[in-house]
Amino acid sequence: MLDGTESLATFILFAAVTAILVWGYNRAKTYGKLGILAWLQSIVLMSPWLLFFGLFTLGIYLNLVGILFLLIVSIAVYIWLGKQLREAGQDTLLQQKAAERIKRQVELESKVKSPVEATTSVDPQEEAAKAATEVSPIPDGDLAKIKEIFGIDTFFSTETIPYQDGAIFKGNLRGEPDLAYEKMSNKLHQAFGDQYRLFLVESPEERPVVVVLPKTNDPQTTTLAQKNLAIVLFLGTILTSLEAASILQGFDLFDNFSRYPEAIPLSLGLWSVLIAHEIGHKVLADRYNIRLSIPFFLPNWQIGSFGAITRFESLLPNRTALFDIAFAGPAVGGVLSLLLLIFGLILSHPGSTFQLPTEFFRASVLVGSLAKVILGSALETAVVDINPLVIIGWLGLVITALNLLPAGKLDGGRIVHAIYGRKTARRSTLATLIILGIISLFNPANPIPLYWAVLILFLQRDLERPVQNELTEPDDSRAAWGLLALFLMLATLIPLSTSLAGRIGLGS
DSSP: OOOTTTTHHHHHHHHHHHHHHHHHHHHHHTTHHHHHHHHHHHHHHHHHHHHHHHHHHTTOOOOHHHHHHHHHHHHHHHHHHHHHHHHHHHHHHHHHHHHHHHHHHHHHHHHOOOHHHHHHTOOHHHHHHHHHHTOOSSOHHHHHHHHTTOBTTTEEEEEEEEETTEEEEEEEEOSOHHHHHHHHHHHHHHHHTTSEEEEEEEOTTSOEEEEEEEGGGSOOOOOHHHHHHHHHHHHHHHHHHHHHHHHHTTSOTTTOGGGHHHHHHHHHHHHHHHHHHHHHHHHHHHHTTOOBOOOEEEEETTTEEEEEEOOBOSOOOBHHHHHHHHHHHHHHHHHHHHHHHHHHHHHOOTTOSEEEEGGGGGGOHHHHHHHHHHHGGGGGSSEEEEOHHHHHHHHHHHHHHHHTSSSTTSHHHHHHHHHHOHHHHHHHHHHHHHHHHHHHHHOTTOOHHHHHHHHIIIIIOSOOOOOSBOSSOOOHHHHHHHHHHHHHHHHHHSOOOHHHHHHTTOOO
């Protein structure tokens, strides 16, 4: 058994994983067989890592062949479960369509009233109140045309409320949200062209509502002043990446500026990860015809950079697009960083360029465990020789993990918003800020949590604006990949306990 105080970090990691799995199961079981199959997919995707870290805490570590075998088996099971999920989904879809046809027929029959019923049911006071609430910034003629886009098979509007430069329409959603949104959006475009935008969102009362806003409310493009700021931040990040590289090599760039060529290779390696991250965002954004702002890189003296802030300059059609664009950056940057780390560890040998105290590898469960698997007994000494790629890969993983924190407009916050909705994203943002604050208080020697908390609080705490179809969730495979990304984020940022590091022979 591990000592409770010394293995707190490990306990937090597995407690968080357990909480995620239990939460996922409770959420999935309400959807019956489809939900359980989707939940099993997320388990299968995470199981190699759970098994690997579970054995690791017991002092048993697998070699690369064992890890690859686990990954191949998990992928095979994941594909098989996906096939079962699609088959079950087809059956469920047919049943739902049949039930919807019956329901619509009953509703249509119930709407038929006699002329007497129609006239006697009108309350003049109610009609006057309703007319008062329907005063909207949208011109009356446009408002009348907008109401014509609603129908018995899409959305039955019962109330109109002014909102900003547009209007909110309360009522009852009919049918699947994605189909209803597509029909209403097409009708709105046929009637007005590019003049208005339609949003299908959830009200504070957790009921579907339609919001129509003029085009003037679209996200604004980057101004000249903002572009100039981005250039300044870009130059500042070049400087801080060179400074961080020089510190890692044992000298201060500002005291020995003539040695700047020595810092360039590490700095370029770090920039390869940063650029790969932004390319991932850009490629998926182009696939959805979404405009992104130029990246605002965030300089940092300790690790070179915190990554970059990128704004959406177009409306997002749905939560799937939000997930794909947000996930692509960390996926590309993270995979590149992981490959650099693994290849660097494989290439490390006595006499390699860098000498690191083995205690450094205790700073991350993921990095420390991979280092032990590949370097083995070499980590039982006080100092280990490593290839420069290890440093680059490690820094890349840290930057990726920081951007995957589930807060605000960070990639992790966008992923949580896409998978679980805005309410859960708000809660995760608050929880992240509280945790970062606690870590900063109990570990003042490491300034990064405090810096990152301040950055989130002042720049990134707000969620992305609602997507146009806020009701339709991404598919379950995306949810599984999102959970895996969040799990690896925790494994990167949570350190190994002293007790566990000693048990597995990590350090002298």
